[in-house]
Amino acid sequence: MTDVSSLDSYAYSNQLGSAPSVLTSSGDTDFADAMIYDPAQNKDTAFEFNGESSSHTQHGSFVRRRIMNFPVARIQKKRRNFRETSSWEGVVTQVSDEGVIAKLCRRYQDFPAEEALIPWGEIDPADQALAKEGAMFSWKVGYLENNGQRLSVSHIEFRRIPSFSARELAAAKMKAAEYSALFHD
Amino acid sequence: MIEALRDRPANDEIEISLFGPGYGESIVLHLGGGRWCVVDSCLDKDTGRAAALVYLEEIGVDLQRQVEIIVCTHWHDDHIRGMASLLAACQNARFICSSSLRESAFLQIVALSETIRGAHGGGLNEFARVLQQIMMRRHCNEPSPLETCHAGSVLLERRDESLPLKIASLSPSDTDHKRMSETFAEKRNQLLSSEYKQSVPTMHPNLGSIVLRVEIGKQMILLGADMESRKSKTGGWSAILSQAPAASKADFYKIAHHGSNTGDMPGIWTELLVPDCPAVLTPNQRLANPLPRVTDVERILRRTPNAFATAPASLKRKRLEQPAERLLRHKDIAVYEIPSSQGHLRARVSIHTKDVWKIHTYGRAFQLAP
Numbered sequence: 377m378t379d380v381s382s383l384d385s386y387a388y389s390n391q392l393g394s395a396p397s398v399l400t401s402s403g404d405t406d407f408a409d410a411m412i413y414d415p416a417q418n419k420d421t422a423f424e425f426n427g428e429s430s431s432h433t434q435h436g437s438f439v440r441r442r443i444m445n446f447p448v449a450r451i452q453k454k455r456r457n458f459r460e461t462s463s464w465e466g467v468v469t470q471v472s473d474e475g476v477i478a479k480l481c482r483r484y485q486d487f488p489a490e491e492a493l494i495p496w497g498e499i500d501p502a503d504q505a506l507a508k509e510g511a512m513f514s515w516k517v518g519y520l521e522n523n524g525q526r527l528s529v530s531h532i533e534f535r536r537i538p539s540f541s542a543r544e545l546a547a548a549k550m551k552a553a554e555y556s557a558l559f560h561d
Numbered sequence: 562m563i564e565a566l567r568d569r570p571a572n573d574e575i576e577i578s579l580f581g582p583g584y585g586e587s588i589v590l591h592l593g594g595g596r597w598c599v600v601d602s603c604l605d606k607d608t609g610r611a612a613a614l615v616y617l618e619e620i621g622v623d624l625q626r627q628v629e630i631i632v633c634t635h636w637h638d639d640h641i642r643g644m645a646s647l648l649a650a651c652q653n654a655r656f657i658c659s660s661s662l663r664e665s666a667f668l669q670i671v672a673l674s675e676t677i678r679g680a681h682g683g684g685l686n687e688f689a690r691v692l693q694q695i696m697m698r699r700h701c702n703e704p705s706p707l708e709t710c711h712a713g714s715v716l717l718e719r720r721d722e723s724l725p726l727k728i729a730s731l732s733p734s735d736t737d738h739k740r741m742s743e744t745f746a747e748k749r750n751q752l753l754s755s756e757y758k759q760s761v762p763t764m765h766p767n768l769g770s771i772v773l774r775v776e777i778g779k780q781m782i783l784l785g786a787d788m789e790s791r792k793s794k795t796g797g798w799s800a801i802l803s804q805a806p807a808a809s810k811a812d813f814y815k816i817a818h819h820g821s822n823t824g825d826m827p828g829i830w831t832e833l834l835v836p837d838c839p840a841v842l843t844p845n846q847r848l849a850n851p852l853p854r855v856t857d858v859e860r861i862l863r864r865t866p867n868a869f870a871t872a873p874a875s876l877k878r879k880r881l882e883q884p885a886e887r888l889l890r891h892k893d894i895a896v897y898e899i900p901s902s903q904g905h906l907r908a909r910v911s912i913h914t915k916d917v918w919k920i921h922t923y924g925r926a927f928q929l930a931p
Binding site for chain 1: 663665668669671672673675676677689692695696699705707709753755756757758759760761762763847849876879881882883884885887888889892893894895896897898899
C-alpha cells in the first residue's frame with residue numbers, strides 16, 4: 377500500500393473526538409489490456425448494394441492497448457479515538473487577568489453545581505475573544521487514544537450560536553405578553 | 562432528618578427555620594395557630610427537593626391548607642431553587658414577588674432565556690416554571706396565587722386578639738423600582754445585540770428584593786433578604802430607614818445579603834433592631850466573591866454577639882472522576898462544589914411573652930465567633 381503521508385497536513389479534521397484522516401491508495405499500480413478508442417485510426421469498409429459496389433471510410437476506431445492502472449485514492453481514518461470521562465456546559469460569570477470564572481453544569485442538571493477558574497492558557501487563542509460574561513462553552517475531559525497511546529486531554533470550545541432569529545424573537549415576545557397578562561389578572 | 566427536628570412548634574410559638582446550604586437560602590416561618598409562611602427556596606442535598614418542602618413534610622404540616630404565603634424576595638439562583646415545586650405542593654398559598662418583576666423587559670428576558678439551550682438560566686428558568694404553573698391554574702379556572710408588592714404593602718394581616726399578625730414589605734422603593742426597570746431594559750438590549758447567543762448576563766436585582774417586617778403578637782422579626790445600601794437616600798436600606806417607625810424595633814434579624822458590607826448600615830442596628838438581638842445569616846460560597854468575609858464577621862460581631870450562620874463560607878474543592886482529577890490537578894485547575902448540604906438554624910419563642918429566642922443549630926450551622 378502506498379501511504380501518501382505528505383498529504384497528512386491536508387487532514388481536514390483536526391477536531392477533538394474525530395480522528396484526523398489521511399489520503400491513502402487502495403493498492404499497487406499495475407497494468408491491464410483495454411479497448412481504447414483512437415480517433416486517428418481510420419478504417420475503410422467496402423460493400424455491395426443492388427449490384428453496385430461502394431466503399432466508406434470510418435474515422436477512428438477501438439484498438440487494444442496496454443494501460444496503467446493507477447491506485448484509487450481514498451480517505452482512511454487513523455486510529456485515534458476520544459473517550460470522554462467528564463464534561464460540563466459552562467457559563468462565564470467573571471473575566472479576570474488570570475482567566476475566566478465559570479459556573480459549570482453537568483448534563484441534565486437544572487442548576488450549576490460546580491464552579492472553576494479556568495486559566496487563559498486552557499482556552500484556544502481563537503476563542504479568547506468570545507470569553508465574555510454570559511458566554512457559553514463546552515468543556516470535555518477524557519482520554520485521546522492514538523495508535524495504542526493514551527493521552528489525557530482537556531478541551532474547551534466556546535459556542536457560536538447565531539443570535540435570536542426573527543421567529544424566536546416573535547415567540548419570546550408573545551410568551552412575555554402571556555406572562556405579563558398573569559400580573560394584570 | 563435529625564429526630565429533634567421532627568417536633569412541631571406549639572400553636573402559640575413562633576418558629577423561624579433558616580436553611581442555608583452554603584449557596585442558597587430559604588426561611589420557613591411559623592406564624593402561630595398552625596399557619597406557615599415560606600420566604601425564598603433552596604434545595605435539600607439528599608432529596609434534591611425544596612428544603613422548605615422537605616422540612617414541612619417531615620414535621621407533618623398539611624402543605625395545602627397550612628401554608629398561607631410564599632414570598633420570592635428576588636429571582637437569583639440562590640433564593641429560588643425549587644420554588645415551582647413548592648408552589649405546586651402548596652396549592653392554596655399566595656405567591657408574592659417584587660413589583661419590579663412584572664416589568665415587560667424582565668419578562669422578555671425570562672422568555673428569551675428559555676430559548677437558549679445549555680445556558681442553564683437557573684433562577685430565570687425557575688421563575689419561568691413558576692409563571693407557567695400559574696398560567697396552568699388560570700387555564701383550569703383556578704384563582705391566581707400571583708401578587709406583587711412594593712414598599713409599604715401589607716402581605717398578610719390578622720387582627721385576632723389572641724394571635725395578632727402583620728407581614729409588611731419595606732421594599733422596593735419607587736427609586737429602586739425605576740432603577741431595576743432600567744437595568745432590565747439594558748440587559749435585554751445587551752442580550753439582543755450580542756453577535757452570538759449567550760446566557761443572560763448577571764443582573765443584580767438585590768435593590769428590587771423584598772425586605773419583610775413580621776409582627777406576631779409581641780415579637781417583631783426583620784428579614785433583610787439581599788437588600789443592599791445605596792448612596793441615594795431614596796433607595797436601598799436608606800429608603801427603608803427613612804420610613805421606619807421609631808417606636809417599633811425588631812427582636813430578630815435575618816442579616817441582609819449574606820452578611821456583606823454592602824448589605825449593612827449602622828442605622829439598621831440602631832433604628833430597626835433592639836440591641837444585641839439574635840441575628841442569623843446564610844453564606845454565599847462562590848469562587849469570585851464568597852460571603853461573609855472575615856471582616857464581615859468581625860463587623861457583625863461588633864453589632865451583636867448573638868450571630869449565627871447556617872454554614873461556613875469556604876468553598877470545598879470537588880474530587881472529580883479520573884482522569885479529570887489527575888489532569889486538572891496537573892494543570893492547577895480546581896473545580897469547586899457549589900454546596901447543597903444542609904445547614905439549618907431553628908429559632909423559637911412564645912408569641913405572648915418577650916422571652917429570649919431559643920436558637921438551635923443543625924448540620925453545618927454554627928454560632929459566629931471572633
